[in-house]
Amino acid sequence: MRATSSTERSRLEPEPVVRRDFLGLASLLAAASALGFGLIGMLRLPRPAVMPSPSKKFKVRLPESLPLGTPFIPPGRAVALYRTGDGVYALSLVCTHLGCVVKPSGEGFECPCHGSFFGQDGAVTKGPAPKPLAWLKLTGSNGSYVVDQGSTVPQGTYWRA
Numbered sequence: 001m002r003a004t005s006s007t008e009r010s011r012l013e014p015e016p017v018v019r020r021d022f023l024g025l026a027s028l029l030a031a032a033s034a035l036g037f038g039l040i041g042m043l044r045l046p047r048p049a050v051m052p053s054p055s056k057k058f059k060v061r062l063p064e065s066l067p068l069g070t071p072f073i074p075p076g077r078a079v080a081l082y083r084t085g086d087g088v089y090a091l092s093l094v095c096t097h098l099g100c101v102v103k104p105s106g107e108g109f110e111c112p113c114h115g116s117f118f119g120q121d122g123a124v125t126k127g128p129a130p131k132p133l134a135w136l137k138l139t140g141s142n143g144s145y146v147v148d149q150g151s152t153v154p155q156g157t158y159w160r161a
């Protein structure tokens, strides 16, 4: 019978993994994972990261029952339309201070960002907004209108159809 020394190991009792080998293997695995996830991320790059912005021109139908002097805000748009005795006008709801969307408040609009107030005609009643809300180009008739958010008209330009 052969005597085994304490340094020899049998096949049933494998040599333990050396710590340096284990760390090397782990770092290799981590590098491969980072490379794999990086490649997956790069495959997603060609797709646009943002949705295309909606057209600046849009159609809107004013409700028949809309009372004079009451704003109508089409869903998803930062625009208010008013029907008055002088005609119809569209007001941009983008604050002239830093561009927040103003909200209806009392007789006009309030900016939630820095507290500017605007009247129904867009005039500034409380700063810090430096200019009135823009009046937008409007065309159409019989309660159906096309608003062009890319074109402004002088304040007081009513659309009569």
Ligand code: FES
Pocket: 095, 096, 097, 098, 099, 100, 111, 112, 113, 114, 115, 116, 127, 128, 129
């Ligand atoms: S963005 Fe409206 S008050 Fe500043």
